[in-house]
Amino acid sequence: MRAGRLAAAALLLGPLLVCAAPLRSQEADPPPSAPRACPPPRPGRYLITARGRLPEGPVARLMQETWTAEGTVEGVLMERRGRTYRRVGYSGTWKELIPCAASVQRRLPPPGPPAASPPPSPAVAADAEGEAGESTTEPPGVSQPSELVIGPDGRPRFGIDVTPGSVISERWRLQPRRACSASTLDGVMVGPGNGFAWTGSRWAPLALIQRQTWQGGAVVGVAVTSLEGKGSVSAFRGQASVEESCLGTLRQQDAAGRTITGVLVAHSDGSGFAALRTQPDQPALLLMERVGPVPPSAPGP
Structure with a gap:
C-alpha cells in the first residue's frame, strides 16, 4: 500500500521536477560578457572643426586645443557666428564620462561686436577685405560644453556642442607638437x-x-x-x-x-x-x- 502511494506521488511530481531542471540550469548560466572598454581619453593637441546653427544663425569654428594629463584645457577659437568673426584664447577642463565618451568644458569670453581689424602678417595684403577683428580682452564668462566619442586609440574623434539652443557637430584630429611654417x-x-x-x-x-x-x-x-x-x-x-x-x-x-x-x-x-x-x-x-x-x-x- 505504501509502495503504491510513493509511486503515485512520483508520477505527480515527476513533471514538476523535469520542468524545474531547465530553470536551475538557466539561473546558473554566467551573464553575457561586457564589451571591451575603450582606453582612457588621450591628452594631446587637437585640431577641431565645427559647424552648425545657433538661434541667431549659422556658425563655423576652427579650434586648436591642448589637453593635459591633469585634465586641463588651453586653446584658441576662431569662429564665424553669423556675420561676425572673432578669435579668442580660452581655458577649461576635460574628463571621461563613461568608457568611450568624454566631455570638455571651455570657458570663453562672451561673444560681442567685432573689434577693429589687427594688422595682418607681412605675407598677407594689408587691405584684406571683410576680415573682422579679433577680440581677446573680454573677461571670461561663457561656458561652451562638448561631449565626445573616443576612438580605440584613446583620441577624441567626433563631438557635439551641447550648449542649449545649439546644433553643432565637431570633427577632431590629433595635431602632433611640431613647428609649422x-x-x-x-x-x-x-x-x-x-x-x-x-x-x-x-x-x-x-x-x-x-x-x-x-x-x-x-x-x-x-x-x-x-x-x-x-x-x-x-x-x-x-x-x-x-x-x-x-x-x-x-x-x-x-x-x-x-x-x-x-x-x-x-x-x-x-x-x-x-x-x-x-x-x-x-x-x-x-x-x-x-x-x-x-x-x-x-x-x-
Whole structure:
C-alpha cells in the first residue's frame, strides 16, 4: 500500500521536477560578457572643426586645443557666428564620462561686436577685405560644453556642442607638437567645403571644392562653387602666412577680382589644413588634404 502511494506521488511530481531542471540550469548560466572598454581619453593637441546653427544663425569654428594629463584645457577659437568673426584664447577642463565618451568644458569670453581689424602678417595684403577683428580682452564668462566619442586609440574623434539652443557637430584630429611654417603645406591640396552665404535677406547653403598648389606660402588653384545649386568655376591665386603654432591667414583673389580672406590651421605633419572664411557674407569651412608634391611648374614665393 505504501509502495503504491510513493509511486503515485512520483508520477505527480515527476513533471514538476523535469520542468524545474531547465530553470536551475538557466539561473546558473554566467551573464553575457561586457564589451571591451575603450582606453582612457588621450591628452594631446587637437585640431577641431565645427559647424552648425545657433538661434541667431549659422556658425563655423576652427579650434586648436591642448589637453593635459591633469585634465586641463588651453586653446584658441576662431569662429564665424553669423556675420561676425572673432578669435579668442580660452581655458577649461576635460574628463571621461563613461568608457568611450568624454566631455570638455571651455570657458570663453562672451561673444560681442567685432573689434577693429589687427594688422595682418607681412605675407598677407594689408587691405584684406571683410576680415573682422579679433577680440581677446573680454573677461571670461561663457561656458561652451562638448561631449565626445573616443576612438580605440584613446583620441577624441567626433563631438557635439551641447550648449542649449545649439546644433553643432565637431570633427577632431590629433595635431602632433611640431613647428609649422608656410612650407609645411608645400604640395598639391584638394578638398571640399561647405557653409552659408548671405543673399541680402537670408542665409543660403554654399558648397565648394578646391584644388590648390602651395609653395612657400604662394597659392594657385581652381574652385568649383555651388550656391543653392547655381554652379561656377574659377581660377585664383593668393598668399598665406603660417606661424610656428600652425595657425595662419590666407587671402585669395580670382580672375574677376573677387577676394576671399580666411584663417587656417595647418596639419603639423603637412598632410593638409582646415580653413575658415572670415568675410561677413560667407561663414564656410574648407577641409584640404595633401595629395601630391609640388609640381615643377608651381609658383614661387
